[in-house]
Amino acid sequence: xxxxxxxxxxxxxxxxxxxxxxxxxxxxxxxxxxxxxxxxxxxxxxxxxxxxxxxxxxxxxxxxxxxxxxxxxxxxxxxxxxxxxxxxxxxxxxxxxxxxxxxxxxxxxxxxxx
Amino acid sequence: xxxxxxxxxxxxxxxxxxxxxxxxxxxxxxxxxxxxxxxxxxxxxxxxxxxxxxxxxxxxxxxxxxxxxxxxxxxxxxxxxxxxxxxxxxxxxxxxxxxxxxxxxxxxxxxxx
Numbered sequence: 758x759x760x761x762x763x764x765x766x767x768x769x770x771x772x773x774x775x776x777x778x779x780x781x782x783x784x785x786x787x788x789x790x791x792x793x794x795x796x797x798x799x800x801x802x803x804x805x806x807x808x809x810x811x812x813x814x815x816x817x818x819x820x821x822x823x824x825x826x827x828x829x830x831x832x833x834x835x836x837x838x839x840x841x842x843x844x845x846x847x848x849x850x851x852x853x854x855x856x857x858x859x860x861x862x863x864x865x866x867x868x869x870x871x
Numbered sequence: 872x873x874x875x876x877x878x879x880x881x882x883x884x885x886x887x888x889x890x891x892x893x894x895x896x897x898x899x900x901x902x903x904x905x906x907x908x909x910x911x912x913x914x915x916x917x918x919x920x921x922x923x924x925x926x927x928x929x930x931x932x933x934x935x936x937x938x939x940x941x942x943x944x945x946x947x948x949x950x951x952x953x954x955x956x957x958x959x960x961x962x963x964x965x966x967x968x969x970x971x972x973x974x975x976x977x978x979x980x981x982x983x984x
Contacts, residue, residue, distance in 0.1 A: 761915070788970070799875075799962050799974030800916075813970055848916070857904040857923060860972060862916040 761863035763849050769869045770839055777835045778866040782851030789832050790860065791824055792848040793817065800848055806832060807854075839870045875965050877975035884953045885983050891938075892948045892978045894963030900924075905939065905946045906964040906972070909957075916962070922946065950980075958982045 762781040770776050782789050787808050792800035803822070805813040808829035818824075821839075826832040836843055846867050850860040874897045884890035896905070907919040922930045922939050929937050934954075938947045950957055963975040 790972075792974075797880075797976065799877075799964075799976050800972075802971050802973070805970050807970075850916075856968070857906075857921055857966065859906070859918050859921065860908075860916075862908075864913075864915045 761849055761851055761861050763847075763863035763866050765866060766864065767867045767869070769871065771871050772841060773838055775835065775837045776839060776868060777833055778847050778849075778868075780832045780834070780849030780851075780863060782831070782849070783861055786851035786853055786861070787829065788852045788854065788858070789826055790850045790852075791832070791834050792850065794846040794848055794865070795844075803834075803847075836868070839868075841870045844868055844870045875963050875973050875975040877961075877963055877978050879978045880976070881979045881981070883981040883983055884950070886953055886955060888953055889949060889951045890953055890980065892950075892961050892963075892980070894946045894948070894975055896944050896946065896963070896965045896973075898944065898965065898967065900967045903965060903967040905937075906966070907935070907937070907946075907948045908962045908964060908974075910960040910962065910977075911956075912959070919961070920948065953982050955982050955984065 789806045791803040794800045806826040821837045824834045846865040848865045849863045852858045876895045903924045905922045908916045910916040920932045934951045960977045962977045965973045
């Protein structure tokens with residue numbers, strides 16, 4: 758198992774364009790999280806899946822953001838009509854059920870909106 | 872709301888010396904979990920150490936240990952015999968018995984040869 762994989766690692770886009778990030782979690786992990794991290798800040802929770810069900814969404818997640826996890830495997834995070842304020846590192850993490858539930862992170866997808 | 876505070880944006884330590892990173896948190900829960908994560912430059916975040924709130928004994932992982940003061944809501948990380956590879960951002964994180972993990976703003980640790 759190679760761990761949590763995220764693609765693309767870096768995306769540069771123009772304001773107003775749509776972007777999609779993909780996360781492949783560790784295969785036996787049924788929980789998947791998306792976080793956003795800006796410079797000088799810690800990761801901020803965006804959303805969480807247990808299997809294919811999206812169970813929690815942060816108020817940070819505006820209507821322009823949508824996440825899916827079809828069949829409970831990989832997940833995608835789409836940002837529509839990107840804004841410069843969306844520029845950040847988008848982190849994906851996965852974990853097993855139960856506690857304490859250590860998070861295993863991917864290397865992140867860095868978004869730059871021009 | 873749960874908050875995690877790391878009051879030291881930057882710290883430095885001489886190689887082979889000991890350094891302590893501070894973390895405080897705010898919660899009304901009695902059962903929760905605390906973590907320290909390390910994020911090396913351009914690499915993914917990895918778990919350093921974790922502590923269950925119901926355990927009084929402080930967690931230890933090789934050169935890494937914590938000082939967990941539940942009443943004071945304090946959770947500091949001590950790194951002994953610091954090595955160049957310890958240079959990274961360190962994040963304190965809190966998880967109650969729900970699903971969200973709450974992270975602090977991080978401490979950037981520099982190890983001086």
